[in-house]
Amino acid sequence: MTLGIYIQVPFCQTKCTYCNFHTGVVSRDRYQPYANAICREIADVPEVRHLSADTVYFGGGTPSLLDPAALAEILGVLSANLLLEAPEITLEADPETITLEKANSWLAAGFNRVSLGVQSFNDRELQTTGRMHRRPDIARATKTLRTTGFDNISMDMIIGLPHQTRESWEQSVSELLALRPEHISIYMLEVDEGSHLGKESLAGGTRYSAPAIPPDDTQAEFYDSACTRLAAAGYDHYEISNWALPDRRSRHNLKYWRREPYFGLGAGAHSFDGKTRWANVHDSAKYVSMIEQGISPREQIEPVTAEQALEEEFFLGLRQLDGIDLARIERDYSSLNANGAGARFAAIHRQVDSLHAQNLLDREGERLRLSPKHLTISSSILAELLT
Numbered sequence: 001m002t003l004g005i006y007i008q009v010p011f012c013q014t015k016c017t018y019c020n021f022h023t024g025v026v027s028r029d030r031y032q033p034y035a036n037a038i039c040r041e042i043a044d045v046p047e048v049r050h051l052s053a054d055t056v057y058f059g060g061g062t063p064s065l066l067d068p069a070a071l072a073e074i075l076g077v078l079s080a081n082l083l084l085e086a087p088e089i090t091l092e093a094d095p096e097t098i099t100l101e102k103a104n105s106w107l108a109a110g111f112n113r114v115s116l117g118v119q120s121f122n123d124r125e126l127q128t129t130g131r132m133h134r135r136p137d138i139a140r141a142t143k144t145l146r147t148t149g150f151d152n153i154s155m156d157m158i159i160g161l162p163h164q165t166r167e168s169w170e171q172s173v174s175e176l177l178a179l180r181p182e183h184i185s186i187y188m189l190e191v192d193e194g195s196h197l198g199k200e201s202l203a204g205g206t207r208y209s210a211p212a213i214p215p216d217d218t219q220a221e222f223y224d225s226a227c228t229r230l231a232a233a234g235y236d237h238y239e240i241s242n243w244a245l246p247d248r249r250s251r252h253n254l255k256y257w258r259r260e261p262y263f264g265l266g267a268g269a270h271s272f273d274g275k276t277r278w279a280n281v282h283d284s285a286k287y288v289s290m291i292e293q294g295i296s297p298r299e300q301i302e303p304v305t306a307e308q309a310l311e312e313e314f315f316l317g318l319r320q321l322d323g324i325d326l327a328r329i330e331r332d333y334s335s336l337n338a339n340g341a342g343a344r345f346a347a348i349h350r351q352v353d354s355l356h357a358q359n360l361l362d363r364e365g366e367r368l369r370l371s372p373k374h375l376t377i378s379s380s381i382l383a384e385l386l387t
């Protein structure tokens with residue numbers, strides 16, 4: 001089994017108004033003990049020792065806040081405990097945290113891919129949502145990474161930020177394409193009710209500019225426009241929210257959509273070994289304390305039933321625009337009738353026929369895909385598929 005390894009770094013410089021992740025703004029004094037705990041967790045996890053991994057992803061939070069020496073140390077412990085096979089090693093970074101010195105250290109440590117949290121090229125949108133970088137930081141950071149030698153850069157963008165207009169979105173996409181990153185992720189803003197923006201959306205108020213969030217149909221137009229423009233610029237739209245230049249798909253994220261095994265290390269990190277899913281405790285101080293005492297930080301350990309696995313095949317697999325192979329799924333799950341998967345497959349199949357008749361799913365033989373015309377309502381299509 002070739003694993004993906006995910007390292008969670010749950011620290012940020014500020015809290016973005018739309019964010020409800022388990023991340024915190026903490027004293028820098030807590031960074032090194034946290035990095036030490038990750039190293040110890042790697043060395044203490046018996047399952048991964050001597051297995052192979054071909055992707056490593058440092059996400060957060062803002063992993064680029066950690067000292068480059070600490071990041072290098074974590075990679076060193078990983079390679080001492082696992083066989084890293086031509087790995088894709090990604091570091092999430094915020095543009096304003098990047099210096100030439102840091103970028104050189106990351107490359108020397110083994111990182112070969114940087115995922116930049118760009119979100120927008122519009123300063124009003126960045127400022128309103130509490131981001132620390134401004135438009136010039138993005139080009140400067142990209143130039144620094146290119147100068148250093150990084151030839152695999154991803155950029156994250158968000159549709160639906162407060163004050164985003166058709167003009168500002170098209171301008172952001174123009175500036176994004178001008179920088180020619182190898183990979184682009186575009187997410188629709190999810191206003192979680194636990195975030196500052198979400199609370200304001202529910203309770204009213206203007207402090208976080210919730211009333212200036214563009215309406216859903218406008219956001220859908222922004223997405224459709226991005227699909228057209230990125231395709232024209234040579235990007236392959238391979239997942240609902242992801243585009244890549246040739247051979248630059250995110251190898252790590254593909255593992256999630258294909259239900260391949262991955263191990264998450266650090267506070268709140270999730271893991272899947274093909275049969276069971278689990279997560280580490282979310283609280284970073286508690287995580288460090290448990291690791292220091294030699295206590296496993298794992299919780300929420302849940303075996304995946306055959307029926308759940310079958311549903312995951314659809315709602316994860318169909319996120320990929322290549323779609324899924326119904327014949328393969330039927331083959332894999334038909335012997336699991338005793339566990340209810342066979343009956344579940346028949347029920348999902350009826351929904352497939354119904355959604356296909358409504359042109360919401362495309363089907364060519366045994367290959368099933370989301371209709372490219374309806375990607376903006378993919379969540380409701382997938383929900384209906386699994387009712």
Ligand code: SF4
Pocket residue numbers: 011012013014015016019020021023060061062117
């Ligand atoms: S940088 Fe990312 S993880 Fe941190 S607060 Fe902002 S959105 Fe959340």
